[in-house]
Amino acid sequence: MRTPRAAYPLTWRVMDGLERIAAALWPASFQRGLPYLMLMPAVVLVGLLVLGLFQIGDTSLRTLDTNTFLMSEDYTLANYRRVLTENFFATVAGRSLMGAVIVTAVTLLFAFPYAYLMVRTSSPALRKFLLVALFLPFFIGQVVRAYGWLIILGNQGMVNEALGLVGVPPMRLLYNYPAVLFGLVQYMLPFAVLMLAPALTAIPGELEAAAASLGAGWVRTFRHVVLPLSRPGLIGAGLVVVTLSLTDFAIPAILGGGTQDFIANAIYDQFFRTSDQGLGATLSLMLVAVGSIVVGLVFLLFGAGTLAMAEARK
Amino acid sequence: MTDSTSKTVVLWLFVAAALVTLSAPTIVVLGASFTAGNIITFPPDGLSLKWYGAIAQASDLRQAFLRSLIVAAICTAVAIPVGTLAGIALAKYRVRFARSIQIYLLLPFTIPLIGSGIGMMLVFGEMGVLGRLWPVGIACCVINLPFMIWAVTASASNLSPDLELAAANCGAPPLQRFLYITLPAVLPGVITGSLLMFILALNEFLVSLLLVDARSVTLPVQIYNSIRSIITPDLAAISVVFIACAGLAIALLDRLVGLDIFLKSK
Numbered sequence A: 001m002r003t004p005r006a007a008y009p010l011t012w013r014v015m016d017g018l019e020r021i022a023a024a025l026w027p028a029s030f031q032r033g034l035p036y037l038m039l040m041p042a043v044v045l046v047g048l049l050v051l052g053l054f055q056i057g058d059t060s061l062r063t064l065d066t067n068t069f070l071m072s073e074d075y076t077l078a079n080y081r082r083v084l085t086e087n088f089f090a091t092v093a094g095r096s097l098m099g100a101v102i103v104t105a106v107t108l109l110f111a112f113p114y115a116y117l118m119v120r121t122s123s124p125a126l127r128k129f130l131l132v133a134l135f136l137p138f139f140i141g142q143v144v145r146a147y148g149w150l151i152i153l154g155n156q157g158m159v160n161e162a163l164g165l166v167g168v169p170p171m172r173l174l175y176n177y178p179a180v181l182f183g184l185v186q187y188m189l190p191f192a193v194l195m196l197a198p199a200l201t202a203i204p205g206e207l208e209a210a211a212a213s214l215g216a217g218w219v220r221t222f223r224h225v226v227l228p229l230s231r232p233g234l235i236g237a238g239l240v241v242v243t244l245s246l247t248d249f250a251i252p253a254i255l256g257g258g259t260q261d262f263i264a265n266a267i268y269d270q271f272f273r274t275s276d277q278g279l280g281a282t283l284s285l286m287l288v289a290v291g292s293i294v295v296g297l298v299f300l301l302f303g304a305g306t307l308a309m310a311e312a313r314k
Numbered sequence B: 001m002t003d004s005t006s007k008t009v010v011l012w013l014f015v016a017a018a019l020v021t022l023s024a025p026t027i028v029v030l031g032a033s034f035t036a037g038n039i040i041t042f043p044p045d046g047l048s049l050k051w052y053g054a055i056a057q058a059s060d061l062r063q064a065f066l067r068s069l070i071v072a073a074i075c076t077a078v079a080i081p082v083g084t085l086a087g088i089a090l091a092k093y094r095v096r097f098a099r100s101i102q103i104y105l106l107l108p109f110t111i112p113l114i115g116s117g118i119g120m121m122l123v124f125g126e127m128g129v130l131g132r133l134w135p136v137g138i139a140c141c142v143i144n145l146p147f148m149i150w151a152v153t154a155s156a157s158n159l160s161p162d163l164e165l166a167a168a169n170c171g172a173p174p175l176q177r178f179l180y181i182t183l184p185a186v187l188p189g190v191i192t193g194s195l196l197m198f199i200l201a202l203n204e205f206l207v208s209l210l211l212v213d214a215r216s217v218t219l220p221v222q223i224y225n226s227i228r229s230i231i232t233p234d235l236a237a238i239s240v241v242f243i244a245c246a247g248l249a250i251a252l253l254d255r256l257v258g259l260d261i262f263l264k265s266k
Helices: A010-025 A028-060 A077-083 A087-119 A123-140 A143-151 A158-165 A175-199 A203-212 A218-229 A229-248 A252-255 A263-272 A277-301 B001-031 B050-057 B059-092 B099-107 B113-127 B132-158 B161-169 B173-201 B206-211 B219-227 B233-256 B259-263
Strands: none
Touching: A010 B173, A028 A143, A028 A252, A028 A277, A028 B059, A028 B113, A028 B132, A077 A087, A077 A277, A077 B259, A087 A123, A087 A175, A087 A229, A087 A263, A087 B001, A087 B219, A123 A175, A123 B001, A123 B099, A123 B113, A123 B173, A123 B259, A143 A158, A143 A175, A143 A252, A143 B001, A143 B173, A143 B219, A143 B233, A158 A218, A175 A229, A175 B001, A203 A218, A203 B233, A218 A229, A252 A263, A252 B059, A252 B219, A263 A277, A263 B206, A277 B050, A277 B113, B001 B173, B001 B233, B050 B233, B059 B099, B059 B132, B059 B173, B059 B219, B059 B233, B099 B132, B113 B206, B132 B173, B161 B173, B173 B233, B206 B219, B219 B233, B233 B259
Protein backbone atom coordinates (compact mmCIF):
# COMPACT_ATOMS: atom_id res chain seq x y z
CA MET A 1 0.00 0.00 0.00
CA ARG A 2 1.38 3.37 -1.01
CA THR A 3 1.96 5.89 1.68
CA PRO A 4 1.07 9.51 0.93
CA ARG A 5 4.73 10.34 1.45
CA ALA A 6 5.68 8.59 -1.76
CA ALA A 7 4.13 11.46 -3.70
CA TYR A 8 6.57 13.81 -2.06
CA PRO A 9 9.12 14.85 -4.74
CA LEU A 10 12.80 14.45 -4.07
CA THR A 11 13.57 18.17 -4.39
CA TRP A 12 11.06 18.86 -1.60
CA ARG A 13 12.81 16.38 0.63
CA VAL A 14 16.16 17.97 -0.12
CA MET A 15 14.74 21.41 0.61
CA ASP A 16 13.18 20.16 3.85
CA GLY A 17 16.51 18.72 4.89
CA LEU A 18 18.29 21.95 4.11
CA GLU A 19 15.63 23.90 5.99
CA ARG A 20 16.15 21.70 9.02
CA ILE A 21 19.91 22.15 8.87
CA ALA A 22 19.51 25.89 8.47
CA ALA A 23 17.06 26.02 11.38
CA ALA A 24 19.46 24.04 13.57
CA LEU A 25 22.42 26.22 12.67
CA TRP A 26 20.51 29.45 12.95
CA PRO A 27 17.39 29.16 15.10
CA ALA A 28 14.52 31.54 14.56
CA SER A 29 15.32 33.26 17.85
CA PHE A 30 18.49 34.59 16.21
CA GLN A 31 16.36 36.13 13.47
CA ARG A 32 17.37 39.64 14.38
CA GLY A 33 21.02 38.81 13.93
CA LEU A 34 20.52 37.51 10.40
CA PRO A 35 21.36 40.71 8.51
CA TYR A 36 24.53 41.07 10.56
CA LEU A 37 25.52 37.51 9.69
CA MET A 38 24.93 38.32 6.03
CA LEU A 39 27.09 41.43 6.28
CA MET A 40 29.88 39.59 8.08
CA PRO A 41 31.87 38.28 5.06
CA ALA A 42 31.94 41.72 3.44
CA VAL A 43 33.02 43.33 6.71
CA VAL A 44 35.83 40.78 7.09
CA LEU A 45 36.98 41.28 3.50
CA VAL A 46 37.10 45.07 3.83
CA GLY A 47 38.84 44.44 7.15
CA LEU A 48 41.89 43.44 5.10
CA LEU A 49 42.15 47.08 4.08
CA VAL A 50 41.92 48.25 7.68
CA LEU A 51 44.60 45.74 8.62
CA GLY A 52 46.68 47.08 5.76
CA LEU A 53 46.28 50.62 7.07
CA PHE A 54 47.57 49.53 10.48
CA GLN A 55 50.55 47.88 8.79
CA ILE A 56 51.24 51.09 6.86
CA GLY A 57 50.98 53.07 10.09
CA ASP A 58 53.45 50.78 11.80
CA THR A 59 55.91 50.90 8.90
CA SER A 60 55.66 54.67 8.64
CA LEU A 61 57.09 55.05 12.15
CA ARG A 62 60.31 53.23 11.28
CA THR A 63 63.24 54.73 9.41
CA LEU A 64 65.57 53.05 6.96
CA ASP A 65 69.07 52.43 8.21
CA THR A 66 71.22 53.17 5.16
CA ASN A 67 74.11 51.06 6.45
CA THR A 68 72.26 47.79 6.96
CA PHE A 69 69.19 48.48 4.76
CA LEU A 70 66.96 47.29 7.59
CA MET A 71 64.05 49.11 9.13
CA SER A 72 64.68 50.53 12.60
CA GLU A 73 63.21 48.69 15.59
CA ASP A 74 62.03 51.73 17.50
CA TYR A 75 59.41 54.23 16.49
CA THR A 76 60.29 57.76 15.38
CA LEU A 77 58.47 60.54 13.60
CA ALA A 78 61.46 61.27 11.38
CA ASN A 79 59.68 60.18 8.18
CA TYR A 80 56.85 62.61 8.80
CA ARG A 81 59.34 65.40 9.37
CA ARG A 82 61.06 64.58 6.08
CA VAL A 83 57.79 64.50 4.13
CA LEU A 84 56.69 67.83 5.56
CA THR A 85 59.99 69.64 5.10
CA GLU A 86 61.47 68.34 1.85
CA ASN A 87 60.59 70.42 -1.18
CA PHE A 88 60.35 67.45 -3.50
CA PHE A 89 57.24 66.10 -1.76
CA ALA A 90 55.57 69.50 -1.69
CA THR A 91 56.13 69.80 -5.45
CA VAL A 92 54.65 66.37 -6.10
CA ALA A 93 51.70 66.98 -3.79
CA GLY A 94 51.01 70.36 -5.36
CA ARG A 95 51.18 68.90 -8.84
CA SER A 96 48.76 66.09 -7.92
CA LEU A 97 46.29 68.34 -6.11
CA MET A 98 46.19 70.94 -8.85
CA GLY A 99 45.91 68.19 -11.43
CA ALA A 100 43.01 66.58 -9.57
CA VAL A 101 41.10 69.88 -9.39
CA ILE A 102 41.62 70.70 -13.08
CA VAL A 103 40.77 67.16 -14.16
CA THR A 104 37.59 67.19 -12.08
CA ALA A 105 36.40 70.50 -13.51
CA VAL A 106 37.09 69.47 -17.11
CA THR A 107 35.66 65.98 -16.66
CA LEU A 108 32.41 67.25 -15.15
CA LEU A 109 32.12 69.84 -17.92
CA PHE A 110 32.17 67.12 -20.56
CA ALA A 111 30.46 64.36 -18.58
CA PHE A 112 27.38 66.42 -17.81
CA PRO A 113 26.24 67.00 -21.42
CA TYR A 114 27.08 63.39 -22.22
CA ALA A 115 25.00 62.04 -19.36
CA TYR A 116 22.23 64.52 -20.11
CA LEU A 117 21.98 63.54 -23.75
CA MET A 118 22.15 59.85 -22.85
CA VAL A 119 19.30 60.15 -20.36
CA ARG A 120 17.09 62.55 -22.30
CA THR A 121 17.41 61.29 -25.87
CA SER A 122 14.25 59.73 -27.29
CA SER A 123 16.22 57.41 -29.54
CA PRO A 124 17.05 54.05 -27.95
CA ALA A 125 19.71 53.45 -30.60
CA LEU A 126 21.57 56.64 -29.73
CA ARG A 127 21.32 55.81 -26.03
CA LYS A 128 22.80 52.40 -26.61
CA PHE A 129 25.56 53.82 -28.78
CA LEU A 130 26.51 56.34 -26.10
CA LEU A 131 26.47 53.62 -23.44
CA VAL A 132 28.68 51.30 -25.47
CA ALA A 133 31.09 54.13 -26.29
CA LEU A 134 31.27 54.76 -22.55
CA PHE A 135 31.70 51.18 -21.38
CA LEU A 136 34.25 50.13 -23.97
CA PRO A 137 37.09 52.30 -22.63
CA PHE A 138 35.88 51.72 -19.04
CA PHE A 139 36.29 47.97 -19.51
CA ILE A 140 39.57 48.10 -21.40
CA GLY A 141 41.81 49.20 -18.59
CA GLN A 142 44.21 52.03 -18.09
CA VAL A 143 47.35 50.49 -19.50
CA VAL A 144 45.86 49.71 -22.89
CA ARG A 145 44.29 53.15 -23.10
CA ALA A 146 47.54 54.87 -22.19
CA TYR A 147 49.23 52.72 -24.82
CA GLY A 148 46.74 54.01 -27.38
CA TRP A 149 47.64 57.58 -26.46
CA LEU A 150 51.33 56.76 -26.84
CA ILE A 151 50.64 55.67 -30.41
CA ILE A 152 48.61 58.80 -31.12
CA LEU A 153 50.72 61.43 -29.39
CA GLY A 154 54.27 60.01 -29.51
CA ASN A 155 57.15 61.76 -31.29
CA GLN A 156 56.67 59.43 -34.24
CA GLY A 157 52.99 59.13 -33.38
CA MET A 158 49.97 59.66 -35.55
CA VAL A 159 49.46 63.32 -34.79
CA ASN A 160 53.06 64.25 -35.49
CA GLU A 161 53.21 62.14 -38.66
CA ALA A 162 50.00 63.73 -39.86
CA LEU A 163 51.37 67.18 -39.08
CA GLY A 164 54.56 66.22 -40.90
CA LEU A 165 52.56 65.49 -44.06
CA VAL A 166 51.47 69.13 -44.17
CA GLY A 167 54.94 70.36 -43.29
CA VAL A 168 54.62 71.11 -39.58
CA PRO A 169 57.73 70.04 -37.60
CA PRO A 170 57.12 67.36 -34.93
CA MET A 171 56.03 68.60 -31.52
CA ARG A 172 56.59 67.08 -28.13
CA LEU A 173 53.06 66.13 -27.13
CA LEU A 174 53.89 63.52 -24.51
CA TYR A 175 55.70 63.45 -21.20
CA ASN A 176 54.34 66.80 -20.05
CA TYR A 177 51.70 67.95 -17.60
CA PRO A 178 48.89 68.61 -20.11
CA ALA A 179 49.34 65.11 -21.56
CA VAL A 180 48.87 63.58 -18.09
CA LEU A 181 45.82 65.73 -17.39
CA PHE A 182 44.35 64.85 -20.77
CA GLY A 183 44.88 61.14 -20.14
CA LEU A 184 43.27 61.46 -16.71
CA VAL A 185 40.21 63.23 -18.13
CA GLN A 186 39.76 60.43 -20.62
CA TYR A 187 40.15 57.85 -17.85
CA MET A 188 37.62 59.63 -15.60
CA LEU A 189 34.87 60.39 -18.13
CA PRO A 190 33.09 57.01 -17.83
CA PHE A 191 33.13 57.16 -14.02
CA ALA A 192 31.69 60.68 -14.00
CA VAL A 193 28.97 59.92 -16.56
CA LEU A 194 27.92 56.76 -14.73
CA MET A 195 27.66 58.66 -11.45
CA LEU A 196 25.72 61.52 -13.04
CA ALA A 197 23.26 59.52 -15.12
CA PRO A 198 21.07 58.15 -12.27
CA ALA A 199 20.79 61.64 -10.76
CA LEU A 200 19.71 63.08 -14.11
CA THR A 201 17.20 60.27 -14.63
CA ALA A 202 15.62 61.26 -11.34
CA ILE A 203 14.82 64.76 -12.65
CA PRO A 204 11.40 64.59 -14.31
CA GLY A 205 11.43 65.88 -17.89
CA GLU A 206 8.13 67.66 -17.12
CA LEU A 207 10.03 70.10 -14.90
CA GLU A 208 12.08 71.30 -17.83
CA ALA A 209 8.97 71.49 -20.01
CA ALA A 210 7.26 73.52 -17.30
CA ALA A 211 10.18 75.94 -17.10
CA ALA A 212 10.16 76.29 -20.88
CA SER A 213 6.42 76.90 -20.98
CA LEU A 214 6.90 79.67 -18.45
CA GLY A 215 9.25 81.31 -20.89
CA ALA A 216 12.67 80.26 -19.69
CA GLY A 217 15.25 79.63 -22.38
CA TRP A 218 17.28 76.41 -22.18
CA VAL A 219 20.21 78.20 -20.55
CA ARG A 220 18.00 79.52 -17.75
CA THR A 221 16.20 76.18 -17.40
CA PHE A 222 19.54 74.47 -17.18
CA ARG A 223 20.94 76.90 -14.65
CA HIS A 224 17.91 77.13 -12.35
CA VAL A 225 16.26 73.71 -12.74
CA VAL A 226 18.56 70.99 -14.04
CA LEU A 227 21.80 72.01 -12.39
CA PRO A 228 20.47 72.41 -8.81
CA LEU A 229 18.50 69.15 -9.03
CA SER A 230 21.49 67.19 -10.24
CA ARG A 231 23.52 68.11 -7.18
CA PRO A 232 23.65 64.56 -5.74
CA GLY A 233 25.06 63.31 -9.02
CA LEU A 234 27.59 66.13 -9.26
CA ILE A 235 28.75 65.46 -5.71
CA GLY A 236 29.11 61.74 -6.32
CA ALA A 237 30.86 62.23 -9.64
CA GLY A 238 33.10 65.04 -8.40
CA LEU A 239 34.15 63.04 -5.36
CA VAL A 240 35.00 59.95 -7.37
CA VAL A 241 36.93 61.93 -9.97
CA VAL A 242 38.87 64.01 -7.44
CA THR A 243 39.98 61.02 -5.38
CA LEU A 244 40.75 58.77 -8.35
CA SER A 245 42.75 61.35 -10.27
CA LEU A 246 44.56 62.60 -7.17
CA THR A 247 45.81 59.10 -6.49
CA ASP A 248 46.30 57.70 -9.98
CA PHE A 249 49.47 55.87 -10.85
CA ALA A 250 49.36 54.49 -14.39
CA ILE A 251 48.54 57.64 -16.38
CA PRO A 252 51.26 59.85 -14.83
CA ALA A 253 53.71 56.95 -15.09
CA ILE A 254 53.04 56.18 -18.77
CA LEU A 255 52.03 59.57 -20.22
CA GLY A 256 54.28 61.57 -17.89
CA GLY A 257 57.31 59.42 -18.57
CA GLY A 258 58.76 59.82 -15.08
CA THR A 259 58.92 63.61 -15.25
CA GLN A 260 55.35 64.28 -14.08
CA ASP A 261 55.10 62.06 -10.99
CA PHE A 262 51.95 62.17 -8.92
CA ILE A 263 51.82 61.13 -5.26
CA ALA A 264 51.19 57.48 -6.12
CA ASN A 265 54.30 57.38 -8.29
CA ALA A 266 56.38 58.90 -5.49
CA ILE A 267 55.07 56.22 -3.12
CA TYR A 268 55.84 53.45 -5.60
CA ASP A 269 59.38 54.79 -6.08
CA GLN A 270 59.97 54.84 -2.33
CA PHE A 271 58.97 51.19 -2.07
CA PHE A 272 60.53 49.76 -5.22
CA ARG A 273 63.34 52.11 -6.25
CA THR A 274 64.91 53.50 -3.08
CA SER A 275 63.46 50.69 -0.92
CA ASP A 276 62.68 53.16 1.86
CA GLN A 277 59.50 51.45 3.04
CA GLY A 278 59.11 53.79 6.00
CA LEU A 279 59.03 56.92 3.89
CA GLY A 280 56.75 55.26 1.33
CA ALA A 281 54.36 54.18 4.08
CA THR A 282 54.36 57.70 5.52
CA LEU A 283 53.44 59.14 2.14
CA SER A 284 50.68 56.52 1.69
CA LEU A 285 49.22 57.25 5.09
CA MET A 286 49.21 60.99 4.49
CA LEU A 287 47.56 60.45 1.11
CA VAL A 288 44.90 58.27 2.78
CA ALA A 289 44.39 60.96 5.40
CA VAL A 290 44.01 63.75 2.83
CA GLY A 291 41.63 61.62 0.78
CA SER A 292 39.52 60.67 3.80
CA ILE A 293 39.32 64.25 4.99
CA VAL A 294 38.11 65.40 1.58
CA VAL A 295 35.53 62.61 1.38
CA GLY A 296 34.45 63.07 4.99
CA LEU A 297 34.00 66.82 4.58
CA VAL A 298 31.92 66.37 1.46
CA PHE A 299 29.78 63.68 3.13
CA LEU A 300 29.22 65.93 6.13
CA LEU A 301 28.41 69.02 4.10
CA PHE A 302 26.41 67.54 1.23
CA GLY A 303 25.53 63.94 2.13
CA ALA A 304 26.68 60.90 0.20
CA GLY A 305 25.02 61.94 -3.07
CA THR A 306 24.71 59.06 -5.51
CA LEU A 307 27.38 57.19 -3.57
CA ALA A 308 24.89 56.04 -0.93
CA MET A 309 24.23 52.32 -1.08
CA ALA A 310 20.94 51.74 0.73
CA GLU A 311 19.15 55.06 0.72
CA ALA A 312 16.60 53.65 -1.72
CA ARG A 313 14.55 51.88 0.95
CA LYS A 314 11.23 53.66 1.20
CA MET B 1 12.92 77.03 -33.00
CA THR B 2 16.35 78.60 -32.58
CA ASP B 3 16.37 78.03 -28.86
CA SER B 4 16.26 74.27 -29.06
CA THR B 5 18.63 74.28 -32.04
CA SER B 6 21.30 76.12 -30.09
CA LYS B 7 20.80 73.71 -27.23
CA THR B 8 21.28 70.74 -29.56
CA VAL B 9 24.40 72.28 -31.10
CA VAL B 10 26.04 73.03 -27.73
CA LEU B 11 25.11 69.62 -26.36
CA TRP B 12 26.49 67.80 -29.38
CA LEU B 13 29.72 69.82 -29.41
CA PHE B 14 30.52 68.56 -25.94
CA VAL B 15 29.32 65.03 -26.61
CA ALA B 16 31.29 64.80 -29.86
CA ALA B 17 34.47 65.93 -28.12
CA ALA B 18 33.86 63.38 -25.37
CA LEU B 19 33.16 60.62 -27.89
CA VAL B 20 36.38 61.29 -29.82
CA THR B 21 38.42 61.34 -26.60
CA LEU B 22 36.79 58.16 -25.33
CA SER B 23 37.14 56.16 -28.51
CA ALA B 24 40.43 57.35 -30.03
CA PRO B 25 42.79 55.01 -28.11
CA THR B 26 40.63 51.95 -28.77
CA ILE B 27 40.34 52.62 -32.48
CA VAL B 28 44.02 53.40 -32.84
CA VAL B 29 45.11 50.27 -30.99
CA LEU B 30 42.78 48.21 -33.17
CA GLY B 31 44.21 49.80 -36.30
CA ALA B 32 47.83 49.46 -35.20
CA SER B 33 47.44 45.76 -34.49
CA PHE B 34 46.77 45.06 -38.18
CA THR B 35 49.86 46.86 -39.48
CA ALA B 36 52.25 44.98 -41.75
CA GLY B 37 55.31 47.03 -40.75
CA ASN B 38 57.66 46.41 -37.85
CA ILE B 39 56.92 49.74 -36.22
CA ILE B 40 53.70 51.68 -35.91
CA THR B 41 53.56 54.39 -38.53
CA PHE B 42 50.92 56.65 -39.88
CA PRO B 43 49.67 56.04 -42.50
CA PRO B 44 50.13 52.28 -41.88
CA ASP B 45 52.40 50.11 -44.05
CA GLY B 46 49.57 47.91 -45.23
CA LEU B 47 47.47 45.28 -43.53
CA SER B 48 48.47 41.94 -42.09
CA LEU B 49 47.67 39.58 -39.28
CA LYS B 50 51.31 38.76 -38.58
CA TRP B 51 51.34 40.37 -35.14
CA TYR B 52 48.47 38.15 -34.06
CA GLY B 53 50.59 35.21 -35.18
CA ALA B 54 53.47 36.63 -33.16
CA ILE B 55 51.49 36.91 -29.91
CA ALA B 56 50.01 33.44 -30.38
CA GLN B 57 53.61 32.17 -30.32
CA ALA B 58 54.70 34.21 -27.29
CA SER B 59 54.28 31.93 -24.31
CA ASP B 60 55.00 34.67 -21.74
CA LEU B 61 52.06 36.71 -23.01
CA ARG B 62 49.82 33.65 -23.10
CA GLN B 63 50.73 32.74 -19.55
CA ALA B 64 50.26 36.30 -18.34
CA PHE B 65 46.79 36.29 -19.89
CA LEU B 66 46.00 32.96 -18.24
CA ARG B 67 47.08 34.41 -14.88
CA SER B 68 44.85 37.42 -15.42
CA LEU B 69 41.93 35.09 -16.13
CA ILE B 70 42.62 33.12 -12.94
CA VAL B 71 42.81 36.32 -10.88
CA ALA B 72 39.54 37.57 -12.35
CA ALA B 73 37.86 34.20 -11.72
CA ILE B 74 38.96 34.13 -8.07
CA CYS B 75 37.84 37.72 -7.59
CA THR B 76 34.39 37.01 -9.05
CA ALA B 77 33.95 33.73 -7.18
CA VAL B 78 34.57 35.50 -3.87
CA ALA B 79 32.60 38.61 -4.71
CA ILE B 80 29.36 36.87 -5.73
CA PRO B 81 28.39 35.35 -2.36
CA VAL B 82 29.95 38.10 -0.25
CA GLY B 83 28.49 41.00 -2.20
CA THR B 84 25.08 39.41 -2.70
CA LEU B 85 24.56 38.69 0.99
CA ALA B 86 25.76 42.12 2.05
CA GLY B 87 23.69 43.84 -0.61
CA ILE B 88 20.50 42.03 0.38
CA ALA B 89 21.15 42.69 4.06
CA LEU B 90 21.62 46.42 3.43
CA ALA B 91 18.62 46.80 1.14
CA LYS B 92 16.09 44.57 2.85
CA TYR B 93 16.68 44.70 6.57
CA ARG B 94 16.63 47.49 9.04
CA VAL B 95 20.20 47.27 10.25
CA ARG B 96 21.49 49.13 13.24
CA PHE B 97 24.39 51.46 12.45
CA ALA B 98 23.41 51.05 8.78
CA ARG B 99 25.07 54.37 7.94
CA SER B 100 28.35 53.48 9.61
CA ILE B 101 28.37 50.06 7.98
CA GLN B 102 27.76 51.70 4.62
CA ILE B 103 30.63 54.09 5.09
CA TYR B 104 32.83 51.21 6.22
CA LEU B 105 31.90 49.16 3.15
CA LEU B 106 32.70 52.16 0.94
CA LEU B 107 36.26 52.21 2.31
CA PRO B 108 37.65 50.45 -0.79
CA PHE B 109 36.51 53.47 -2.81
CA THR B 110 37.53 56.16 -0.37
CA ILE B 111 40.98 54.78 0.44
CA PRO B 112 43.25 55.64 -2.48
CA LEU B 113 44.09 52.61 -4.58
CA ILE B 114 47.81 53.00 -3.96
CA GLY B 115 47.10 53.01 -0.19
CA SER B 116 44.95 49.89 -0.38
CA GLY B 117 47.50 48.22 -2.62
CA ILE B 118 50.47 49.02 -0.39
CA GLY B 119 48.51 48.01 2.72
CA MET B 120 47.53 44.66 1.28
CA MET B 121 51.05 44.16 -0.03
CA LEU B 122 52.36 44.57 3.53
CA VAL B 123 49.64 42.28 4.97
CA PHE B 124 50.12 39.54 2.38
CA GLY B 125 53.88 39.99 2.70
CA GLU B 126 53.63 39.39 6.43
CA MET B 127 51.59 36.25 5.71
CA GLY B 128 54.29 35.16 3.24
CA VAL B 129 51.91 34.59 0.34
CA LEU B 130 53.16 37.30 -2.02
CA GLY B 131 53.83 36.08 -5.54
CA ARG B 132 50.88 33.70 -5.56
CA LEU B 133 47.79 34.44 -7.56
CA TRP B 134 45.01 34.09 -5.00
CA PRO B 135 46.05 37.14 -2.95
CA VAL B 136 45.84 39.20 -6.15
CA GLY B 137 42.33 37.86 -6.74
CA ILE B 138 41.26 38.63 -3.18
CA ALA B 139 42.79 42.10 -3.39
CA CYS B 140 40.95 42.85 -6.65
CA CYS B 141 37.77 41.65 -4.97
CA VAL B 142 38.25 43.93 -1.97
CA ILE B 143 38.96 47.09 -3.96
CA ASN B 144 35.94 46.63 -6.25
CA LEU B 145 33.51 45.12 -3.73
CA PRO B 146 31.35 48.29 -3.52
CA PHE B 147 30.45 47.82 -7.20
CA MET B 148 29.04 44.39 -6.40
CA ILE B 149 27.14 45.54 -3.31
CA TRP B 150 25.77 48.50 -5.24
CA ALA B 151 24.48 46.39 -8.09
CA VAL B 152 22.75 44.02 -5.66
CA THR B 153 21.19 46.72 -3.44
CA ALA B 154 19.89 48.48 -6.55
CA SER B 155 17.94 45.43 -7.66
CA ALA B 156 17.04 44.28 -4.13
CA SER B 157 15.30 47.54 -3.35
CA ASN B 158 12.97 46.89 -6.29
CA LEU B 159 11.78 43.72 -4.57
CA SER B 160 8.56 44.24 -2.69
CA PRO B 161 8.70 42.83 0.84
CA ASP B 162 5.06 41.78 0.39
CA LEU B 163 6.21 39.03 -1.99
CA GLU B 164 8.25 37.36 0.75
CA LEU B 165 5.43 37.79 3.25
CA ALA B 166 3.06 36.20 0.75
CA ALA B 167 5.41 33.27 0.33
CA ALA B 168 5.68 32.91 4.09
CA ASN B 169 1.91 33.02 4.31
CA CYS B 170 1.74 30.10 1.88
CA GLY B 171 3.98 28.17 4.24
CA ALA B 172 7.42 28.66 2.68
CA PRO B 173 10.18 28.33 5.28
CA PRO B 174 13.01 30.93 5.36
CA LEU B 175 15.52 29.15 3.13
CA GLN B 176 12.90 28.48 0.49
CA ARG B 177 11.84 32.12 0.54
CA PHE B 178 15.44 33.16 0.08
CA LEU B 179 16.14 30.75 -2.78
CA TYR B 180 12.86 31.12 -4.68
CA ILE B 181 11.86 34.75 -4.03
CA THR B 182 14.77 36.91 -2.93
CA LEU B 183 17.56 35.43 -5.03
CA PRO B 184 15.74 35.49 -8.41
CA ALA B 185 14.70 39.07 -7.70
CA VAL B 186 18.29 40.25 -7.20
CA LEU B 187 19.69 38.12 -10.02
CA PRO B 188 20.03 41.04 -12.50
CA GLY B 189 22.10 42.86 -9.89
CA VAL B 190 24.23 39.81 -9.24
CA ILE B 191 24.88 39.36 -12.97
CA THR B 192 25.75 43.05 -13.45
CA GLY B 193 27.99 43.05 -10.39
CA SER B 194 29.85 39.88 -11.23
CA LEU B 195 30.49 40.96 -14.81
CA LEU B 196 31.86 44.26 -13.51
CA MET B 197 34.03 42.46 -10.96
CA PHE B 198 35.37 40.04 -13.56
CA ILE B 199 36.27 42.63 -16.17
CA LEU B 200 37.73 45.09 -13.65
CA ALA B 201 39.89 42.36 -12.11
CA LEU B 202 41.00 41.25 -15.57
CA ASN B 203 42.20 44.81 -16.23
CA GLU B 204 43.44 45.65 -12.75
CA PHE B 205 46.87 47.14 -13.04
CA LEU B 206 48.13 48.97 -9.96
CA VAL B 207 47.19 46.39 -7.33
CA SER B 208 48.56 43.63 -9.57
CA LEU B 209 51.77 45.58 -10.03
CA LEU B 210 52.23 45.80 -6.26
CA LEU B 211 51.30 42.19 -5.46
CA VAL B 212 52.97 40.20 -8.22
CA ASP B 213 56.61 39.17 -8.56
CA ALA B 214 58.56 38.39 -11.72
CA ARG B 215 57.12 34.88 -11.95
CA SER B 216 53.48 35.84 -11.54
CA VAL B 217 52.95 38.96 -13.67
CA THR B 218 49.45 39.48 -14.98
CA LEU B 219 48.80 40.73 -18.49
CA PRO B 220 48.32 44.46 -17.73
CA VAL B 221 51.61 44.47 -15.79
CA GLN B 222 53.32 42.60 -18.64
CA ILE B 223 52.09 45.20 -21.13
CA TYR B 224 53.20 48.04 -18.83
CA ASN B 225 56.67 46.56 -18.49
CA SER B 226 57.02 46.22 -22.25
CA ILE B 227 55.68 49.72 -23.00
CA ARG B 228 58.63 51.29 -21.27
CA SER B 229 61.16 49.94 -23.74
CA ILE B 230 59.75 50.41 -27.25
CA ILE B 231 56.37 50.62 -28.91
CA THR B 232 55.97 47.61 -31.19
CA PRO B 233 52.75 46.40 -32.83
CA ASP B 234 52.67 43.11 -30.91
CA LEU B 235 51.55 45.10 -27.85
CA ALA B 236 48.70 46.47 -29.92
CA ALA B 237 47.71 42.95 -30.90
CA ILE B 238 47.69 41.76 -27.29
CA SER B 239 45.75 44.88 -26.30
CA VAL B 240 43.09 43.83 -28.77
CA VAL B 241 42.52 40.80 -26.53
CA PHE B 242 41.42 43.24 -23.82
CA ILE B 243 39.25 45.13 -26.28
CA ALA B 244 37.62 41.84 -27.31
CA CYS B 245 37.01 40.90 -23.66
CA ALA B 246 35.50 44.32 -23.01
CA GLY B 247 33.26 43.99 -26.05
CA LEU B 248 32.16 40.54 -24.94
CA ALA B 249 31.37 41.78 -21.43
CA ILE B 250 29.32 44.67 -22.81
CA ALA B 251 27.42 42.35 -25.15
CA LEU B 252 26.69 39.95 -22.28
CA LEU B 253 25.62 42.76 -19.99
CA ASP B 254 23.33 44.16 -22.64
CA ARG B 255 21.89 40.72 -23.41
CA LEU B 256 21.33 39.59 -19.84
CA VAL B 257 20.22 42.73 -18.01
CA GLY B 258 20.32 45.59 -20.50
CA LEU B 259 22.81 48.45 -20.33
CA ASP B 260 19.99 50.81 -19.37
CA ILE B 261 20.25 49.49 -15.82
CA PHE B 262 23.03 52.02 -15.24
CA LEU B 263 20.74 54.91 -16.06
CA LYS B 264 18.09 54.02 -13.50
CA SER B 265 17.73 56.39 -10.62
CA LYS B 266 17.87 54.65 -7.29
